[in-house]
Amino acid sequence: MILAVANQKGGVGKTTTVVNLGAYWARARWKVLLVDLDPQGHATSGLGVHRAYVRTSTYDCLIQGASVRQAALPTELDGLDLLPSSLDLAGAEVELVNSPGREQRLRQALEPARQRYDWILVDCPPSLGLLTVNALAAADGVLVPIQCEFYALEGVAQLVRTVEAVRRALNPGLQVAAVILTMYDPRTNLSEQVAREVRAHFGARVAKTVVPRSVRLAEAPSHGKPVMLYDPYSKGAQAYEALAQELAASLRPA
Amino acid sequence: MILAVANQKGGVGKTTTVVNLGAYWARARWKVLLVDLDPQGHATSGLGVHRAYVRTSTYDCLIQGASVRQAALPTELDGLDLLPSSLDLAGAEVELVNSPGREQRLRQALEPARQRYDWILVDCPPSLGLLTVNALAAADGVLVPIQCEFYALEGVAQLVRTVEAVRRALNPGLQVAAVILTMYDPRTNLSEQVAREVRAHFGARVAKTVVPRSVRLAEAPSHGKPVMLYDPYSKGAQAYEALAQELAASLRPA
Ligand SMILES: Nc1ncnc2c1ncn2[C@@H]1O[C@H](COP(=O)(O)OP(=O)(O)OP(=O)(O)O)[C@@H](O)[C@H]1O
Ligand SMILES: Nc1ncnc2c1ncn2[C@@H]1O[C@H](COP(=O)(O)OP(=O)(O)OP(=O)(O)O)[C@@H](O)[C@H]1O
Ligand SMILES: [Mg+2]
Numbered sequence A, B: 001m002i003l004a005v006a007n008q009k010g011g012v013g014k015t016t017t018v019v020n021l022g023a024y025w026a027r028a029r030w031k032v033l034l035v036d037l038d039p040q041g042h043a044t045s046g047l048g049v050h051r052a053y054v055r056t057s058t059y060d061c062l063i064q065g066a067s068v069r070q071a072a073l074p075t076e077l078d079g080l081d082l083l084p085s086s087l088d089l090a091g092a093e094v095e096l097v098n099s100p101g102r103e104q105r106l107r108q109a110l111e112p113a114r115q116r117y118d119w120i121l122v123d124c125p126p127s128l129g130l131l132t133v134n135a136l137a138a139a140d141g142v143l144v145p146i147q148c149e150f151y152a153l154e155g156v157a158q159l160v161r162t163v164e165a166v167r168r169a170l171n172p173g174l175q176v177a178a179v180i181l182t183m184y185d186p187r188t189n190l191s192e193q194v195a196r197e198v199r200a201h202f203g204a205r206v207a208k209t210v211v212p213r214s215v216r217l218a219e220a221p222s223h224g225k226p227v228m229l230y231d232p233y234s235k236g237a238q239a240y241e242a243l244a245q246e247l248a249a250s251l252r253p254a
């Protein structure tokens, strides 16, 4: 199953969700591929891979037609592979603008990899440009992390409109698979207010597991590790472990 | 003076810096224009302006050659005007790609407004695309908010390279005017570690005023107000008041 993790609002926990969901699914013996589609390359660095050593990257798959098999790197975790980002990804959107089938490049690159992986998680950049559209065209579902802060709901209507446009024009099966509440801080009214509004909007599609604000989640990437390997007993780690179980049950019925 | 507030990393406090610096400068009797160049429109909504009521926007200035005088809106604060964002801004980058002088559109639009405002602050989207390049081509200096978290330093080298490329090709006077540490949390080692690294990198360009993590800053936009009007005695408000004084002294020598 291919899942795009998208929200054009910056800093809401897209990369943190991709890296940590991927890690817990790999530990549960699924085969997982993380695709770093963000020119910032934070999923790549958050797993301890230094961009300077990357040979073939997501850029090569999109623009040069390289295969996932050539580009995918193993990580510290058995069963978790990474399609790394590279600096030239920043130029991909402009390069794709005038090329034929520009929205379907990622879909074509990931097609052969579907058999080899149970989950393919795509980390999107904070925009609704051609890279995110490529992810939506390739995906079976979208995971939408929403930070429990005011601006959270502002942009979601735009994201949902984009998902619907991609469903109509490029990918008829595309759905919002789950909305994930992140950085929930029980000490503030703001978090609870936003959580209530998001549930009113999305109903059952909001994951029951809420990810709390937890500094261990912010520290783990500086050690190049998912939080599971950095501090598995932290609140943040336990939340992503529970989220991995919840989504595996709801998105892949037995 | 025109300042672009830019960092392609999402959620680092760009909009919060634009809205709150602008508010304190307006209270100190400067004439201030905020330019919302982000299709998300958070500077616009954070000031209580509903995008549905916006007639002329930043998009019209960029693409249709509308003047700032036509598009700028007054706000609750005397001396603080806003050039609002609109949804069509999301399409501006693709529309600009093949048009002549595509990087200089904002500079042309803001030129006549320079006489009427002491400070023009441009809120950039979380990317280094054509909208941000337009802001850098128009600006005298760049303010770079950096969140005190691991990924903070990752992208800054790319941002600095982009600033240098714009300085060489489009805007010889452009400099990094100040680096601002945001969301500093004294309870964690991570914040202090990142702050130390940022100061080692940027030396004296790092503002002495550090903005702490403060939930009142996150709550203020849900009331459509800068924190100065929402909770002026909060830590976040006091930090932006001190930052406004510090930058006014260092960037506009008497
Ligand atoms: N639940 C959490 N608690 C505390 N910090 C968190 C949490 N989730 C993420 N973070 C931290 O917040 C910052 C933003 O998270 P992250 O980078 O995952 O967001 P993103 O949506 O991928 O950002 P971008 O839009 O730039 O791609 C990072 O420094 C991350 O370590
Ligand atoms: N010092 C702070 N303390 C606590 N919360 C903050 C602080 N500064 C900003 N915030 C909150 O963090 C979130 C991100 O801030 P903001 O939207 O200003 O960042 P941004 O860089 O403009 O994001 P984007 O990349 O999406 O444009 C917002 O919900 C904001 O209210
Ligand atoms: Mg990210």
Ligand SMILES: [Mg+2]
Pocket (backbone or CB within 6 Å): B014, B015, B016, B038, B042, B123, B124
């Ligand atoms: Mg912003």
